[in-house]
Amino acid sequence: MTRCMDLLAGVRNGPAAIDGIHVTCCGRICLHRKKINLSTVFAGQAVGIREVEEGIWLVSFMNYDLGYIDLEERTLQPLDNPFGPRV
DSSP, X not given: OOXXXXXXXXXXXXXXXXXXXXXXXXXXXXXXXXXXXXXXXXTTOEEEEEEEETTEEEEEETTEEEEEEETTTTEEEEXXXXXXXXO
């Protein structure tokens, strides 16, 4: 069983960005002791997160920005598909 740990305990004193927060096998990350669903596609992978506004975090995987997380809603709001057709 994967334990959810608060990896951002020291963020308030430093830069509000973390590279390499791991996604659990059920597709979640833990942010400020809140479980946030991403996708099981990212299970076991590391994603980067960066605070862009108070309580709003940008989630990135490799060189792609996936979307924004609002800590109150606890869900990922996806950006446009970078691999989609360009019209």
